[in-house]
Amino acid sequence: WxxxxxxxxxxxxxxxxxxxxxxxxxxxxxxxxxxxxxxxxxxxxxxxxxxxxEVHYEMVSNKVSRIEDVKAEDYIQAVYSPAFDRLHRQAHPELSTAPIASGETTAILALMQKLGGSAFVTEADAKRLLRTGAVSRVAGAEPIAQxxxxxxxxxxxxxxxxxxxxxxxxxxxxxxxxxxxxxxxxx
Incomplete structure (x- = not known):
């Protein structure tokens, strides 16, 4: 921008x-x-x-490929804004208790790389990471629009x-x- x-x-x-x-x-x-x-x-x-x-966010993972396999202990909760957090909690209440959360994209990407796991990232970041093979899209996780x-x-x-x-x-x-x-x- x-x-x-x-x-x-x-x-x-x-x-x-x-x-x-x-x-x-x-x-x-x-x-x-x-x-x-x-x-x-x-x-x-x-x-x-x-x-x-709108900015759209996709759930990606370097551990699992289906939403049913995403576990809160391996999930990095994105809290990009109060509205995003509210939409996330509505869509994935079971993941809203994740032990790690951040509102900073750079931190979420670094945590995924260092710790592994699943998280919502911007479509542009998802596309870039998918191209490199670093992650896969989590099937069954609908995008969240901010x-x-x-x-x-x-x-x-x-x-x-x-x-x-x-x-x-x-x-x-x-x-x-x-x-x-x-x-x-x-x-």
Whole structure:
């Protein structure tokens, strides 16, 4: 996303963090940020939120190949956001007691590599790992979709620069979804 925004608006300053939606909402409200791309909107009176797409996560494993074989003790629970965590707990309550959890993609990938196990990762990461043979897709585990939002101050929601960044990210989310993951059973 960052590369596309830099190409589109090379003079724009960008501050990047992993999902700290609560803090980004507060910073927007205080005027310290102009625009935020986040997973968890906290509806504040002066902020405008717009759903711009979704990020999809797939369960992969380097230990098992079927959802029935995934055990909580070998599972690395992804907690990418409160919404993702809620969807995960609804879909897999038996895995929501895993002894290891993280909200950081890099940590989840490292833990899978070092400890082995199963976890939800982005489609792009799943595709990359599947190509290398490092993991297999866990059959029977449905993908989890995480909504992505753009947030701006209501007074600047129509600003040209904001609209260009949002449109660029919407296009990337749409394109990424259509090309992000090829399931082996559909080739």
């Amino acid at each position: 960052l590369a596309a925004v830099r190409r589109e608006l090379p003079a724009t300053s960008i501050y990047l963090e992993v999902d700290y939606s609560g803090q980004m909402n507060r910073d927007l409200g205080a005027g310290d940020l102009d625009l935020a791309i986040l997973f968890t909107p906290h509806y504040l009176p002066d902020l405008h939120y717009e759903r711009i797409g 909504a992505v939002y753009a947030a701006v101050n209501v007074r600047t929601r129509h600003a040209h620069q904001h609209r260009r960044i949002i449109a660029t990210l919407q296009a990337l989310l749409e394109t990424g979804r259509s090309h992000a993951y090829e399931r082996p059973d559909r080739i």
